Amino acid sequence: MPENKNIMIYLLIMALTTYAIRAIPLVLLRREIKNIYVKRFLYYVPFACLTAMTVPSVFFSTANILSAVIGFAVAMVLGLFRANLPLTATLACVAVYVTDRIMDLAG
Amino acid sequence: MPQKHLINFKEFKAGALLSLPICAGYFAVSFALGITAKDAGINAPLAALMSFTNLASAGQFAGITLIMAEASFFETFLTILVINMRYGLMSLTLTQKLAKGTGTIKRLLIAYGNTDEIFGVSSTRSEPLTGSFMAGLEIFPILSWTAGTFIGSVAGNILSERILSALGIALFGMFVSIVVPPATKHRPTAIVALISMGLSLLMYFVPVFSENISSGFRVIICTLTAAFVGALFFPTPEEKKEADQNA
Incomplete structure (x- = not known):
């Protein structure tokens, strides 16, 4: 285990690297992109990116896979019905909690 | 002023x-x-x-x-x-x-x-x-x-x-x-998300990929590929709206 002074150096490297990745495109690219293909690409980035981050990681985000699957299913159904974001996030949590509790009782 | x-x-x-x-x-x-x-x-x-x-x-x-x-x-x-x-x-x-x-x-x-x-x-x-x-x-x-x-x-x-x-x-x-509510209104958005999901599962569960690709790279590869397919083949909802207005 490194001492605190060394940990500070690690933190500095991590922070600067992460910040540079975030800041460079924002500062350098100031004009509006006109190219239709690039515009389309950037439109699809959030959907592709958030989906790849969710699946399969979501299945390992709770105490066990079953409660995660049920929480995810609840979120999916609410999403298909276009429920708003806070409601979807909250009910997914509730579904996980209830499932975990039931599993505790079932032993 | x-x-x-x-x-x-x-x-x-x-x-x-x-x-x-x-x-x-x-x-x-x-x-x-x-x-x-x-x-x-x-x-x-x-x-x-x-x-x-x-x-x-x-x-x-x-x-x-x-x-x-x-x-x-x-x-x-x-x-x-x-x-x-x-x-x-x-x-x-x-x-x-x-x-x-x-x-x-x-x-x-x-x-x-x-x-x-x-x-x-x-x-x-x-x-x-x-x-x-x-x-x-x-x-x-x-x-x-x-x-x-x-x-x-x-x-x-x-x-x-x-x-x-x-x-x-x-x-x-x-x-x-x-992701899901916009995907219910615009099929290409759903397709792009499904491509990304399929790729992500593939890279996570197939050992040849999971042993060689970190989680960070996995997300990048899925994002780039799925968004690229979307860009090549599918207009955005905004384009469609503009086309409808001009028609």
């Missing part, structure tokens, strides 16, 4: 309200992060400092592992670069949604808080993104992320395992809520 306030309160408030679910999710994840940091021997102020300066869950979990292993500084830099490279793509996308005339200082500040969740929520906003809106959206999650780490580190036992488990899914519930 137009008024020149530093902050447009209405915009700030709109951002702050949208950030509340992020705050809740961040508290849970950073709480767990604080516990991990403590177990790794990183003290609470340092763990909170790490959270405050990084705002990156996967990157920070990896960072803790690197610190424990006393990895070289170059390896630390490379690992963080790979895991967090997706933020570059997000910032690139964000540039096209910023309000006209957003200056360098505002851009530098907005960049600091451009996390997965803040980017996700900002992408759902139809209006141009102003500095005030982004400030409202970013400030409270940053505080929640930092405080959660600190509290998790000094008092990891105040939240029960069951509560932590339930909160663990909050951010994913948010992601679903950002």
Whole structure:
């Protein structure tokens, strides 16, 4: 285990690297992109990116896979019905909690 | 003469309200992060400092592992670069949604808080993104992320395992809520998401890929490929609207 002074150096490297990745495109690219293909690409980035981050990681985000699957299913159904974001996030949590509790009782 | 306030309160408030679910999710994840940091021997102020300066869950979990292993500084830099490279793509996308005339200082500040969740929520906003809106959206999650780490580190036992488990899914519930409703209205969006999902599963579960591709690269490859397919074949809803207007 490194001492605190060394940990500070690690933190500095991590922070600067992460910040540079975030800041460079924002500062350098100031004009509006006109190219239709690039515009389309950037439109699809959030959907592709958030989906790849969710699946399969979501299945390992709770105490066990079953409660995660049920929480995810609840979120999916609410999403298909276009429920708003806070409601979807909250009910997914509730579904996980209830499932975990039931599993505790079932032993 | 137009008024020149530093902050447009209405915009700030709109951002702050949208950030509340992020705050809740961040508290849970950073709480767990604080516990991990403590177990790794990183003290609470340092763990909170790490959270405050990084705002990156996967990157920070990896960072803790690197610190424990006393990895070289170059390896630390490379690992963080790979895991967090997706933020570059997000910032690139964000540039096209910023309000006209957003200056360098505002851009530098907005960049600091451009996390997965803040980017996700900002992408759902139809209006141009102003500095005030982004400030409202970013400030409270940053505080929640930092405080959660600190509290998790000094008092990891105040939240029960069951509560932590339930909160663990909050951010994913948010992601679903950002992706699925638009996908029900625009089939190509659904197709792009499904391509990304299929690729992600493939790379996660097929050993040849999972043994060689880190989680950071997996997300980047899925994003690039699926968005590229979308760009080649599918018009965006906005294009369709414009085409309908011109017809």
